[in-house]
Amino acid sequence: MAVHTVKQIMESLRRRESKPSEWAEASLARIRALDERIGAFLHVDEAGALEAARRLDGETPNHPLFGIPYALKDNLCTEGIPTTAASRILEGYVPPYSATVADKLRQAGGVLVGKTNLDEFAMGSSTENSAYKKTRNPYNPACVPGGSSGGSAAAVAAGMVPYALGSDTGGSIRQPASFCGVVGLKPTYGRVSRYGLIAFASSLDQIGPFTRTAEDAAYVLQAISGHDPLDSTSAPEPVDDFVSGLDRGVKGLRIGVVRDLSQEGLDPEVGRLVEAAIATLEGAGAEVVEVSLPHMHYAVATYYLIAPAEASSNLARYDGVRYGKRVSGDSLIDMYERTRSEGFGIEVKRRIMIGTYALSSGYYDAYYLRAQKMRTLIREDYQKAFETCDVIATPTAPTPAFRLGEKVDDPLQMYLNDIYTIPANLAGLPGISVPCGLTEAGLPVGLQLVGRAFDEKTLLAAAHAYEQLRGFEMPLPGVEQ
């Protein structure tokens, strides 16, 4: 069974060589064949997808994404289709409305085939915190796909869909993209409307695409970007033409390399592959400059105060009163306690407690407020760095995919997996992970590029150039054997 990119399907549909329903059927067939082993999907809307695709069969493609199947992370609300955020507390919840990104993709003629697995409420780095199922890395089923958007990453990696959307709060798109050998883009905060994204940490969350190529990512980003009157934090910034600038190459591109970034925990193999990738870009005319991000060491600590603080408040609405799970009790308080005790998993509870503590009277200044100050310093570090470079290159994650169960009992080790991705969320900057090779063990490694605010264009062009230069095709994962 061949695996196709967005671009290939788009061209085939435009040439009338195929019909949307054929692509929907192919996608569903592949999900049927593989997902029992991968576990990428929480919900497959077979009937809905086929119906939507057949309706499009008679129409003329009027959008690059017309007739192309896709999947959404299950923290993106879809009217009439169950949306759980992989939490028991939203078991059976069917949203009465759709997320802005879902609406945009539907209007573009996209065909939604299903909702993908994630760490409960997007809290995690391995998708093991899902209340419903484990997702396996298509390159090695004993390994995690990364997280929290592990389902979307695995679905694209395994060729079940040509693209999928995820959300990235501290690396939840880029890290699973790195683990699963696909492209993952976290846009600038405010580039894509968050309306309909079940909030984890409102000031950090951002929706973005998983694709097989940087070019595909440009098409998807184009379709989902722009100001949304329903999201006050979505930016009024004009949306660039991401596709047309892809071929500008890397000549003269100044790539910042961070020498003082903590090397602790960096897998040597990952380090070598990333360095080789940077050298490849340099060989094609890019200029490598050293930059300093002096406050990076505090990024993880800062993140683990701000994100849980916001989460503790964002998750207060799951009280059993209006929707989702309710466990009856002897009194109102008892009902709250039982509902939330049974409804939330351990990692979610841990973060609610950390966040509640950080916001508590007497601790607010020492924790939340200080974290906000550090966030400002980190943002300023980037501003300074971007005076001398155009993108900053690092590994996406310090390690390749780890084994299922390996880190579940050690939250701190799990948190440190996001050490390279978190700073971009704190600064609101765009970041992309592009595959830069496989380890000896056959696990993918990602190169991360972080750019200036609203300069996704440069990131996509650099990633696209690298894909042409790297001299290898990412092999299809061995999941089919």
Add this chain to the structure above:
Amino acid sequence: MTTQFETVIGLEVHVELKTKTKIFCGCSTQFGAPPNTNVCPVCLGHPGTLPVLNREAVELALKAALALNCRINQDCKFDRKNYFYPDLPKGYQISQYDQPIGEDGWVEIDVNGERKRIGIIRVHLEEDAGKSMHAPDGSHSLVDYNRTGVPLIEIVSKPDIRSPEEARLYLEAIRSIMQYCDVSDCRMEEGSLRCDANISLRPVGETKFGEKTELKNINSFRFVQKALEYEVQRQTEVLSSGGSVEQETRRFDEATQTTVSMRTKEEAHDYRYFPEPDLVRLQVDDAWLARVRDSLPELPLQKRDRYEREFNLPAYDAGVLTSDIGVATYFEAVVAAGADPKAASNWVMTDVLGYVNAQGLSIQEAPVSPAQLAGLIAEVNKGTISIKQARDVFKIMCETGKDAPTVIREHGFEQISDEGALAAIIDEVIANNPKSVQDYLNGKEKALGALVGQTMKATKGKANPAVVNKMILERIGK
């Protein structure tokens, strides 16, 4: 000897803003709709939904804050106030914590003829919660989310209020200002104006504040004063008997007319305020602020001073006429239609307000228009009818909606001022009452009244008393 205590009161007043839609979604704010019909995913707190600030709510809040003489924070923000309650769908209320839209203002009240200024600490914007209804047997509760997300401003006074009466006057002043600015209906019975009070006592001369209690959810102007009066008495008794007031929250119980404890300080909430990340900062540019400032109407006290100055009205009249914007508007229309201000004031305060209050109407619904009332006053001035007749004419006008001249004509109210028509009647009265004539001539002034009265009786009250008086004197004059 007994210690004399001074009462210290601060009020927190919640005012619902009169916007068409809610503060963070497009739902209607209409009062009285069937439960849970003015709701949407946003105000029900569905996962993934986001608030979008309603500019009209900001505009009304600005208006209110300016009318309360506040400094406007042109760059401010919203915060989350976190607590669990079923009528709060998100588990937090979006409010303003440390950067309210307005700060440091004041209102003036007249206490026993003296003008007193009550400081305003802050005016901030926030969203209202829903309404819980509990089954009497405690088996279940129902929640109506129609009110969830209706915009509110909270107005926090300084502890400048020194008596329950001042508290009521302050609250009435707030209501009056809000109504003048068309910011809110301020209907306490519909919950569009709500009041909490902080009250403490301290020995006269003491500068430190005493331990305070908070009175919650007092839902009428009368109860504000009553609840506080009870609390003054209760705290006085506690302190006088050597006890100490406990810092707690109490509520007014209408049935017993007392206050009862709701919770003590130990049970107080930690609201874990933090900046609302789903909203951007609220920026009010100079042009917007100037536009709102220019749109402010003349406020109650300014109007009151002007009535005294311009119309020569007594302070009492000016106060009554300006306490309600509807009454002031009506009064000004009567004067604009040509009526003498003092006469207009008397008619509006006594007859018009008397009638509409008895009928349970607002003054806008008065059946006699300002122009019609001016017409009635004109008839009295012309001498067509006496003031006593005018009261009867007014009643008929209220019932029929007809103009004064029509009622006077149809009901034969014309006053007889024609001397020719009165001469024979007066001559007869003088002839028939020689004793009264003699009494008057002997110096009993009162006897003249008796003769006038007889003439009035003979004309069924239609004779012009002034003309009658003059004619009798001409005939029997010394």
